[in-house]
Amino acid sequence: MGSRDWELPQLVRRYRIPMGAALEIRNLHVNVEDQPILKGVNLIVRQGEVHALMGPNGSGKSTLSNAIMGHPAYEVTAGQIIFGGVDILDMEPDERSRLGLFMAFQYPIAIPGVTVANFLRNALNARRRAANPEDKGIPIPAFRKLMIEKMDMLRMDHEFAGRYLNDGFSGGEKKRAEVLQMAVLEPQIAIMDETDSGLDIDALRVVSEGVNTLYSSNLGVLVITHYQRILNYIKPQFVHIMMDGQIVESGGPDLALHLEEHGYDWLREKQNGNGK
Ligand code: ADP
Ligand code: MG
Numbered sequence: 001m002g003s004r005d006w007e008l009p010q011l012v013r014r015y016r017i018p019m020g021a022a023l024e025i026r027n028l029h030v031n032v033e034d035q036p037i038l039k040g041v042n043l044i045v046r047q048g049e050v051h052a053l054m055g056p057n058g059s060g061k062s063t064l065s066n067a068i069m070g071h072p073a074y075e076v077t078a079g080q081i082i083f084g085g086v087d088i089l090d091m092e093p094d095e096r097s098r099l100g101l102f103m104a105f106q107y108p109i110a111i112p113g114v115t116v117a118n119f120l121r122n123a124l125n126a127r128r129r130a131a132n133p134e135d136k137g138i139p140i141p142a143f144r145k146l147m148i149e150k151m152d153m154l155r156m157d158h159e160f161a162g163r164y165l166n167d168g169f170s171g172g173e174k175k176r177a178e179v180l181q182m183a184v185l186e187p188q189i190a191i192m193d194e195t196d197s198g199l200d201i202d203a204l205r206v207v208s209e210g211v212n213t214l215y216s217s218n219l220g221v222l223v224i225t226h227y228q229r230i231l232n233y234i235k236p237q238f239v240h241i242m243m244d245g246q247i248v249e250s251g252g253p254d255l256a257l258h259l260e261e262h263g264y265d266w267l268r269e270k271q272n273g274n275g276k
Contacts, residue, residue, distance in 0.1 A: 021046075021047055021083065021084035021085075021100065021188045021189070021220075022044055022045065022046040022047070022082075022083075022084070022189075022220075023043075023044070023045045023046075023068070023081070023082070023083050023101065023189045023220065023222070024043075024044045024080070024081070024082040024083075025041050025042060025043040025044070025064070025068070025079070025080075025081055026042060026079050026080040026081075026082065027040050027041070027042060027078060027079040027080070028040065028041040028042075028064070028067065028076065028078070028079035028080070028081065029076065029077045029078035029079050030060075030063055030064075030067045030074050030075060030076055030077065031074075031075045031077050032063060032073060032074055032075070033073075036077070036245065037060050037063045037074075037245050038060050038063055038064060038067065038245045038246075039244070039245040039246050040078075040079070040245075040246055041060075041064060041079070041242075041245070041246060041247055042247065043064075043222075043240060043247060045189055045220050045221075045222050046220055047188050047189065047218050047219065047220040048215075048218045048219070048220060049220050049221075049237055049238065050211070050215060050220075050221045050223065050234060050235065050236040050237055050238070051220075051221065051222045051223070051236055051237070051238040051239070051240065052222075052223045052224075052225065052230075052231055052234070052236040052238070052239045052240070052256060053222060053223070053224045053225075053240050053241075053242060053247075054224075054225060054226060054228075054239060054240070054241050054242070054256065054259060055226060055241050055242035055243055055264075056226065056243065056264055057226060059242045059243050059244060059245070060242055060244070060245040061193070061224045061226070061242055062193055062224070063245075064224070064242070065103060065191050065193040065222075065224055067081070068081055068096075068101070068103070068191060069093050069096060069097070069101070069103040069191070070088075070089075070091060070092060070093040070096050071093065076089055083096070083099060083100075083101055083189070084099070084100070084188070086099075088101075094126070095130070097127075097185075097187075098126055098127050098130035099130070100186075100187045100188040100189065101187060101188070101189050101190075101191070102181075102182055102185060102187035102189065102190040102191065103190070103191045103193075104175075104178045104182075104190065104191070104192040104193065104207075111164070111165040111166065111167070112164050112167045113164060114164060114165050115161065115162055115163060115164055115165065116160060116161050116162070116163050116164075116165050116177055116180065117143075117147060117161040117162065119165045119181075120147070120161075120180065120181055120184045120185075121137075121138065121140075121143050123181065123184070123185060124138060124143070124146075124184055124185060125137040125138060127185055146184065147161050147184065150180060150183040150184055151180065153183060153213060154176075154179060154180060154183060154209075154210055154213060155209075156176060156180065160173075160176065160177075160180070165177060170202070170203075171200050171202065171203040172200065172202035172203040172205075172206050174203070175203045175206040175207045175210075176206050176210075178192075178207075178210075179206060179207065179210030179211070179214070180210075182210065182214055182219070183210070183213075183214060186219075187219065188218075188219070188220060189219070189220040189221070189222070190211075190214075190219055190220070190221050190222070191221075191222045191224065192207065192211070192221065192222070192223050192224065193224040194207075194223070194224060194225040194227065194230060204229065204230055204233060205233065207230070207233075207234075208230060208233030208234045209233070211223070211234050212233075212234065212235075221234075223236065228256055228257075228259060228260040231253070231256045235253065236253060236256070237252065237253070238250065238251075238252065239251055239252065239253060239255040239256045241255070241259070241264075241267060243264065243267060243268070243271065244271075248267055248270075248271060249267060249270075
């Protein structure tokens with residue numbers, strides 16, 4: 001486990017986390033406003049795997065994604081978050097993302113005056129500088145070529161790159177911007193926490209088509225949702241169910257189908273049967 005002892009500057013210089021990098025959550029306990037919310041979460045997401053995290057409202061799903069990305073309001077009181085063999089708990093959110101962890105935000109902010117292309121070029125350059133502090137940034141023609149390649153891959157209209165980020169975007173367009181960002185930054189692992197409401201069918205389709213396209217390029221994805229619906233589009237190999245701050249059940253795609261049919265009650269009963 002020597003790699004975990006890396007000092008951050010060295011780590012950042014060598015940020016190229018090895019292929020097959022995994023995100024490992026080990027016995028994670030998280031408090032929000034001094035209240036324990038996560039109570040020992042264990043989960044491993046490897047590159048090239050699609051995992052769905054489901055569970056009733058308030059079970060702690062978003063708390064997990066916020067803790068993974070290092071949101072300051074979420075206090076990790078025990079456990080570890082390991083990415084590519086490196087403990088990332090002491091890293092700032094932007095350091096985590098430069099290492100190759102991508103988080104699609106539930107409520108993306110609008111940045112009037114900043115185009116999608118400019119935003120993405122800045123984000124890409126930040127990631128390149130993390131790898132090599134001397135990096136002068138991607139030359140504009142090369143960036144333009146990259147954008148076109150990615151937009152074509154995602155079957156997006158090229159005009160999208162010139163739009164102001166999230167300014168007047170529909171739900172679907174916000175998701176499109178996120179998926180394009182994922183395509184350009186090429187994270188190893190992406191976490192997509194879907195809002196419990198407001199994800200219309202168009203947005204759902206954009207997200208799932210994007211994930212399915214990028215998945216073939218060895219992206220690992222954790223899709224967080226309480227909707228069975230999204231799983232009609234994204235096909236996870238692994239499904240986990242969170243209740244009351246713990247993952248209480250893991251299985252294959254059939255687990256999501258079972259949930260749709262039977263709800264969460266059987267799990268609650270099972271939990272109670274376990275003496276909880
Ligand atoms: P889920 O995403 O599964 O619906 P959350 O992680 O959002 O669940 O919430 C789990 C619990 O943590 C809830 O009781 C919620 O009120 C609380 N919680 C989460 N985030 C915050 C926050 N920023 N401030 C206060 N309470 C929070
Ligand atoms: Mg949530």
